[in-house]
Amino acid sequence: MQVNLKTAAALDEKDELAHFRDEFYLKKNTIYLDGNSLGLPSKRAESALLSMLNAWKEFGIDGWTQGEKPWYYLAETLGEQSAFLVGAKPEEVVVTGSTTVNLHQLAASFFHPEKKRTKILADDLNFPSDIYALQSQLSLRGLDPAVHLVKVKSRDGHTLSEDDIIASMTDELALIVLPTVLYRSGQLMNIEKLTKAASERGILIGFDGCHSVGAVPHEFHKWGVDFAYWCNYKYLNGGPGAAAGLFVHEKHLGKMPGLSGWFGSNKESQFDMEHTFTPASTAGAYQIGTPHIFSSAPLSASLQLFKEATLSAIRKKSLNMTRIMMDLIDSELSGFAFRIINPAEDERRGGHVALLHPEAARICKALKQAGVIPDYRSPNIIRLAPVALYTSYEEIWRTIQVLKDIMREKRYEKYENKREVIA
Secondary structure, eight states: OOOOHHHHHHHHHHOTTGGGGGGBOOOTTOEEOBTTTSOOOBHHHHHHHHHHHHHHHHHGGGGGTSSSSOGGGHHHHHHHHHHHHHTOOGGGEEEOSOHHHHHHHHHHHHOOOBTTBOEEEEETTSOHHHHHHHHHHHHHTTOOHHHHEEEEOOSSSSOOOHHHHHHTOOTTEEEEEEESBOTTTOBBOOHHHHHHHHHHTTOEEEEEOTTTTTTSOOOHHHHTOOEEEEOSSSTTOOOTTOOOEEEEOGGGTTSOOSSOOGGGBOTTTGGGOOSSOOBOSSGGGGOOSOOOHHHHHHHHHHHHHHHHHOHHHHHHHHHHHHHHHHHHHHHHSTTTTOEEOSOSSGGGBOSOEEEEOTTHHHHHHHHHHTTEEOEEETTTEEEEBOOTTTOOHHHHHHHHHHHHHHHHHTGGGGSOSSOOSOO
């Protein structure tokens, strides 16, 4: 679809989600396209955080059981409210910990090496923290990660073939951990196909949903995914350091978690202070420590916005925005050595557009100087993430015009082609 300023404005006029922009704090003269790294704050999130602070003021220790949102049940309550995001039953989700802590918990719970099944399957393109956690879990069991962590290779350096992954599902595997969406290229994996193949081979499989939850609807329960985990500060706008999400399929509930902690206890017996751990019958059992109250508070408000907007409408607009952005890149930026590396097909594309360019780092710096906030990923990728709840079609059109001017005038040349401390 070819878009100019006039047609972009017309799309915004017809956009059923346009009014949600007013819910967010948007910086004047800035186009924010980094919501796949850190989402923007909503006014409701601010109010929810202040409300939780006021509960602390008013109730003190009694805030655990009193007030509008008692802290003692907050992780489970938010889990129930998050379940629709991933197609889960309410008892299958809990909001707790962080992405990597939750992966450690899940790997400790689901990786049971025995006989010839001693290996974990991951991939060459996965986020480093996931790989670190899996290496640690292997080392803790006296297994050499160089031997027992199998990583599926990418054919092109940017995407993965589901057929290659399935071909790697050998009888030496005890566990598979894969991303739902690849963080660099934005490729959406066929989760249902991969889960079915793993199940047929008797291998447990879990997914890192950090780059999809809140942008792409899932059906984890229906598909039979064993476990999943994700952050809530990207598309879900839960704020920096927001408590993360964790899913465990109901077929695994009621079992002892790999890492036991006080708040994973059955709520009725937790304060009996017994030295025998009695796990909760829900995904709440996989909590380790005390809930992060202030890091969870904004999420409750964000989930209200998602319920109102609906995931289907969010996904529809997201796909339309990234399609228009790709079309504009093809028509406006030809001759400037950009290459789109995310999949073109809707069913294989997550929520961002990934551009490859040898000068990527300094192009990103020039974009920021011009009021467009992108995301850089080493060694040479520019990620642009239009977010359905607060990005307009006009902003997409203007972004590509700014990028064209930067390339035509070679404004990027005044910057060093090197990432900052944080990309």
